[in-house]
Amino acid sequence: MLDNIRIVLVSPLYGGNIGSVCRAMANMGLSDLGIAAPRRNDMNEARMMACHATEILEGRTEYPDLAAAVADCGMVIGTTARLGLYRQHVKSAREMASAALTASDNQKVALVFGREDNGLSNEELALCTQLIRIPTTNEYESINMSQAVLICCYELFVATDIYEPPIEKCEIATSEFRERMFEIWKETLFEIGFMKDDKAEHMMLGLRRLLSRGSLSVDDVKIMMGIARQSLWAATQKDKK
Amino acid sequence: MLDNIRIVLVSPLYGGNIGSVCRAMANMGLSDLGIAAPRRNDMNEARMMACHATEILEGRTEYPDLAAAVADCGMVIGTTARLGLYRQHVKSAREMASAALTASDNQKVALVFGREDNGLSNEELALCTQLIRIPTTNEYESINMSQAVLICCYELFVATDIYEPPIEKCEIATSEFRERMFEIWKETLFEIGFMKDDKAEHMMLGLRRLLSRGSLSVDDVKIMMGIARQSLWAATQKDKK
Numbered sequence: 001m002l003d004n005i006r007i008v009l010v011s012p013l014y015g016g017n018i019g020s021v022c023r024a025m026a027n028m029g030l031s032d033l034g035i036a037a038p039r040r041n042d043m044n045e046a047r048m049m050a051c052h053a054t055e056i057l058e059g060r061t062e063y064p065d066l067a068a069a070v071a072d073c074g075m076v077i078g079t080t081a082r083l084g085l086y087r088q089h090v091k092s093a094r095e096m097a098s099a100a101l102t103a104s105d106n107q108k109v110a111l112v113f114g115r116e117d118n119g120l121s122n123e124e125l126a127l128c129t130q131l132i133r134i135p136t137t138n139e140y141e142s143i144n145m146s147q148a149v150l151i152c153c154y155e156l157f158v159a160t161d162i163y164e165p166p167i168e169k170c171e172i173a174t175s176e177f178r179e180r181m182f183e184i185w186k187e188t189l190f191e192i193g194f195m196k197d198d199k200a201e202h203m204m205l206g207l208r209r210l211l212s213r214g215s216l217s218v219d220d221v222k223i224m225m226g227i228a229r230q231s232l233w234a235a236t237q238k239d240k241k
Numbered sequence: 242m243l244d245n246i247r248i249v250l251v252s253p254l255y256g257g258n259i260g261s262v263c264r265a266m267a268n269m270g271l272s273d274l275g276i277a278a279p280r281r282n283d284m285n286e287a288r289m290m291a292c293h294a295t296e297i298l299e300g301r302t303e304y305p306d307l308a309a310a311v312a313d314c315g316m317v318i319g320t321t322a323r324l325g326l327y328r329q330h331v332k333s334a335r336e337m338a339s340a341a342l343t344a345s346d347n348q349k350v351a352l353v354f355g356r357e358d359n360g361l362s363n364e365e366l367a368l369c370t371q372l373i374r375i376p377t378t379n380e381y382e383s384i385n386m387s388q389a390v391l392i393c394c395y396e397l398f399v400a401t402d403i404y405e406p407p408i409e410k411c412e413i414a415t416s417e418f419r420e421r422m423f424e425i426w427k428e429t430l431f432e433i434g435f436m437k438d439d440k441a442e443h444m445m446l447g448l449r450r451l452l453s454r455g456s457l458s459v460d461d462v463k464i465m466m467g468i469a470r471q472s473l474w475a476a477t478q479k480d481k482k
Contacts, residue, residue: 026378026381028377029378134395135395140293144292147261
């Protein structure tokens with residue numbers, strides 16, 4: 001689903017960042033990495049940070065410049081931290097994600113990240129059909145390049161709806177089952193002398209409130225019933241002694 | 242708004258990760274960093290990766306263990322990559338963000354991240370009131386610790402609605418203004434001999450389609466009118482010569 005989306009880094013400074021980008025891409029299901037106008041990077045550092053995503057690192061394509069790296073793409077999305085002239089019409093990473101995903105149905109899409117120190121030049125921005133900006137506080141806007149890539153890849157991956165959150169396999173207790181539990185607790189709390197007639201209603205309402213703050217599963221109710229029953233049994237045994 | 246939310250790292254292995262966490266926190270408006278059961282980390286590496294977020298790094302609080310680090314917190318959110326026993330009831334980072342933000346109105350909230358190699362122990366998980374998991378592909382689930390922190394902080398920051406995307410200050414052209422532009426283009430395209438009577442309607446519809454794919458601003462229309470007018474003028478000059 002994300003096969004038509006290419007991550008393009010323009011002249012990245014640090015091998016470690018390239019590696020972190022590979023790992024972030026692998027986490028989020030992207031695999032097409034292009035480096036435009038590459039420098040001599042520390043590839044040992046890159047491999048270290050790529051961790052188990054070295055396949056993406058070794059499979060990267062190097063291009064002489066950005067124009068070549070996006071030549072076969074329809075949509076070209078640039079990322080910018082600055083907001084000067086030509087950089088006003090930015091969208092957020094989240095808005096971009098669904099647009100990019102839709103576009104990728106029938107075209108290659110490039111997501112372009114500039115140099116760590118200098119971003120994208122105006123000539124490079126001109127190649128972009130749209131611009132995005134990662135939301136940050138005004139106090140510290142400069143986001144690490146690989147972190148910016150991660151957020152974009154994360155938004156793309158979430159937008160695909162590929163990820164299915166694990167569903168807690170638990171049956172929710174019915175009202176009837178919960179009421180049986182409260183009955184046993186009531187009996188127990190009388191028996192162990194925790195409550196007397198005049199305070200019983202008030203106390204039981206407190207217990208109900210406490211146990212109704214989240215939904216109770218069948219297993220939860222069984223645990224609470226078990227405690228009450230055992231407590232009742234222990235108290236009765238004591239009486240017998 | 243995010244002042245009541247603490248990021249807690251449990252025994253982080255790498256100074257560089259601690260530094261990256263500080264930068265991510267600063268980008269996203271968080272400032273309370275706790276380290277539970279700290280090791281001896283390479284703080285030079287931490288400072289390097291923190292970049293301009295050294296204030297958060299220097300201001301961190303160290304705690305003997307996780308219990309101490311979250312002692313004053315109401316909601317304690319653990320992060321986990323694994324999905325074993327006790328780890329089924331996980332929410333996504335996005336679901337967590339709004340819940341954490343609401344809770345932080347009247348309580349301290351901790352977001353807890355485990356060791357790079359081993360995550361959180363069962364004893365540590367027991368301290369958590371809820372668990373989250375960052376969405377990743379099944380192929381490569383192991384996300385870098387500082388990247389996991391970034392995604393959580395990013396989701397929190399986006400959930401605050403503090404960030405106002407820059408609004409493109411442009412007036413959208415009205416239909417009347419656009420029609421004047423098309424009139425001038427029509428005249429020009431006849432004059433320069435680009436279209437003849439029999440193809441004119443077809444060509445003008447093509448031009449309309451092309452210029453209506455996105456909304457046109459007043460400035461856009463002025464540029465397009467200017468080109469047509471100048472072209473008309475140049476063609477007429479040539480005729481005169």
